[in-house]
Amino acid sequence: MGGWKIATGLLGKAVEAGVSEFVVCGGAHNAVLLEALARMADSVKVWSHFEERSAGFFALGRTMATGRPCAVVVTSGTAVAELLPSVIEAFYQARPLVLITADRPASFTGSGAPQSIVQTGIFSGYATVDLEKWEGKSPLHLNVELEENFQIENHAVFAGLEVGGFAVDFGKPNVGGLARWLRERTLRGLVVMIGDLEPEEQEGVFHFCRELGAPVVAEATSGLREVLKHLAVMDEDRFLKSKPPSKVLRLGGVPSGRFWRDLESMPEVSVWSVCRNGLRGLGRDAEVVTGSLERILPAMGEIEAIGDTAEILEGAKARRQRIEEALAAYPDSEQGWMRTLSVYASISSGVYLGNSLPIRGWNAFAQWERPVRVVRANRGANGIDGQISSWLGASADEVDTWGIFGDLTALYDFAGLKMLGQVEAKGRVMAVINNGGGRIFDRLPRLATMSEKAKSWMAAESPVDFAAVAKAWGMDFLRVMRADDLDGFEGNDCATLVEVVPDAAQGLCLLK
Numbered sequence: 457m458g459g460w461k462i463a464t465g466l467l468g469k470a471v472e473a474g475v476s477e478f479v480v481c482g483g484a485h486n487a488v489l490l491e492a493l494a495r496m497a498d499s500v501k502v503w504s505h506f507e508e509r510s511a512g513f514f515a516l517g518r519t520m521a522t523g524r525p526c527a528v529v530v531t532s533g534t535a536v537a538e539l540l541p542s543v544i545e546a547f548y549q550a551r552p553l554v555l556i557t558a559d560r561p562a563s564f565t566g567s568g569a570p571q572s573i574v575q576t577g578i579f580s581g582y583a584t585v586d587l588e589k590w591e592g593k594s595p596l597h598l599n600v601e602l603e604e605n606f607q608i609e610n611h612a613v614f615a616g617l618e619v620g621g622f623a624v625d626f627g628k629p630n631v632g633g634l635a636r637w638l639r640e641r642t643l644r645g646l647v648v649m650i651g652d653l654e655p656e657e658q659e660g661v662f663h664f665c666r667e668l669g670a671p672v673v674a675e676a677t678s679g680l681r682e683v684l685k686h687l688a689v690m691d692e693d694r695f696l697k698s699k700p701p702s703k704v705l706r707l708g709g710v711p712s713g714r715f716w717r718d719l720e721s722m723p724e725v726s727v728w729s730v731c732r733n734g735l736r737g738l739g740r741d742a743e744v745v746t747g748s749l750e751r752i753l754p755a756m757g758e759i760e761a762i763g764d765t766a767e768i769l770e771g772a773k774a775r776r777q778r779i780e781e782a783l784a785a786y787p788d789s790e791q792g793w794m795r796t797l798s799v800y801a802s803i804s805s806g807v808y809l810g811n812s813l814p815i816r817g818w819n820a821f822a823q824w825e826r827p828v829r830v831v832r833a834n835r836g837a838n839g840i841d842g843q844i845s846s847w848l849g850a851s852a853d854e855v856d857t858w859g860i861f862g863d864l865t866a867l868y869d870f871a872g873l874k875m876l877g878q879v880e881a882k883g884r885v886m887a888v889i890n891n892g893g894g895r896i897f898d899r900l901p902r903l904a905t906m907s908e909k910a911k912s913w914m915a916a917e918s919p920v921d922f923a924a925v926a927k928a929w930g931m932d933f934l935r936v937m938r939a940d941d942l943d944g945f946e947g948n949d950c951a952t953l954v955e956v957v958p959d960a961a962q963g964l965c966l967l968k
């Protein structure tokens with residue numbers, strides 16, 4: 457069969473399986489796929505990139521925004537290998553990222569010919585290769601052998617092709633077991649931890665938590681942090697470690713906070729998770745109910761309110777007060793900056809948090825008054841790669857949208873800024889917290905025992921002129937050090953890079 461027929465046939469199948477957006481990175485070996493896509497451009501959306509690692513993450517961002525499959529189309533060789541990080545992230549987030557990779561004809565495989573590597577199965581268990589059995593809730597790899605030369609045979613191959621739906625079947629989750637476990641009374645009670653939620657899951661989880669009345673740790677990415685404020689534990693990492701509950705119910709993605717990790721060494725705490733990817737998120741024993749929350753929670757029937765939570769919630773008020781006082785005293789600390797940025801971002805259309813420290817900072821220090829429903833992050837495998845791209849993909853159509861990134865995290869993905877030319881730029885703000893490298897490691901207890909040399913390798917300080925980066929990509933630029941430097945700030949018609957330089961000394965005072 458000619459290359460044209462193979463290419464159009466494959467793209468047609470992808471469309472039938474529900475793919476309506478493609479991110480293309482060109483090369484000689486996938487040129488036929490690009491040409492075929494150019495001829496179907498009215499029925500599908502095509503984004504164009506040059507760097508495959510970023511493109512994979514941009515496509516992942518699109519799946520976050522639309523809930524539908526998005527494909528990335530790349531040439532052969534290491535271009536395919538560049539997709540591995542986004543495939544892994546998509547696997548753990550249970551997102552339908554589709555990899556369409558051009559391969560050389562079979563005779564080239566393993567021959568050492570240019571740009572010929574072994575591509576079949578390169579993503580191992582992270583991507584299925586069987587389109588027929590694919591359920592649309594994980595990565596799919598379509599590797600296709602193509603000749604370099606092709607002849608265009610039929611201009612209207614895609615006429616009448618409908619974008620398919622994709623059915624998700626979660627099988628039979630153990631809802632009865634979960635309901636019984638919830639009803640069991642225990643000495644030290646229950647805490648609900650809520651991670652990333654899909655937009656359609658938020659409403660049900662909100663009502664469930666309100667009826668249950670148990671103390672809650674709601675991550676920003678749940679979209680429920682502010683509306684469940686009256687149940688919030690506050691300063692939970694410290695508090696829950698000192699007074700662990702008997703039971704933890706996790707809803708949605710894996711929580712970012714310290715206490716979730718502490719659960720590894722607390723086998724006496726019984727943990728149940730309800731999540732889409734069916735992974736328990738802990739190395740130790742724990743129960744999992746697999747499925748989307750809007751399906752599982754109603755199946756549990758009536759929810760009985762949990763009693764005796766007054767002590768925890770009363771204590772939470774005092775803990776909240778302490779945090780407010782510290783933020784008022786040290787507004788230019790990194791924590792103070794998270795508060796300030798959250799006030800601006802809370803009147804935007806949504807915010808993306810690029811790495812662990814901004815996520816934890818937002819969870820603990822962001823404003824509590826205005827509900828922020830759209831808070832996104834990549835928490836599948838917690839990589840700091842591809843973050844700018846995921847943000848741009850997830851918010852591509854949105855005006856007034858914010859992304860907050862660590863300086864090292866931003867550095868990983870400058871190539872991702874290429875997409876600024878194709879996404880909505882109005883009011884877009886990329887805030888970079890420039891604290892001189894990976895400061896999250898300052899909190900590692902074992903750091904105290906390490907040599908100065910090794911510590912400097914951990915932080916990986918890399919002086920970067922962010923003004924020059926902004927200029928290179930046509931962004932406005934602003935550098936701020938004191939909280940009031942941002943007074944009166946409004947987004948522009950083009951994207952703005954805001955470099956935030958927190959006061960490290962204030963941060964140290966605040967943490968005391």
Ligand SMILES: Cc1ncc(C[n+]2csc(CCOP(=O)(O)OP(=O)(O)O)c2C)c(N)n1
Pocket residue numbers: 811812813814838839840841861862863864865866889891892893894895896897
């Ligand atoms: C791809 C990848 N490499 C390394 C890590 C380990 N890691 C986690 S956080 C971090 C440092 C992040 O630094 P920065 O973006 O400056 O943020 P900060 O911690 O200072 O907020 C590193 C290297 C990772 N998560 N992902």
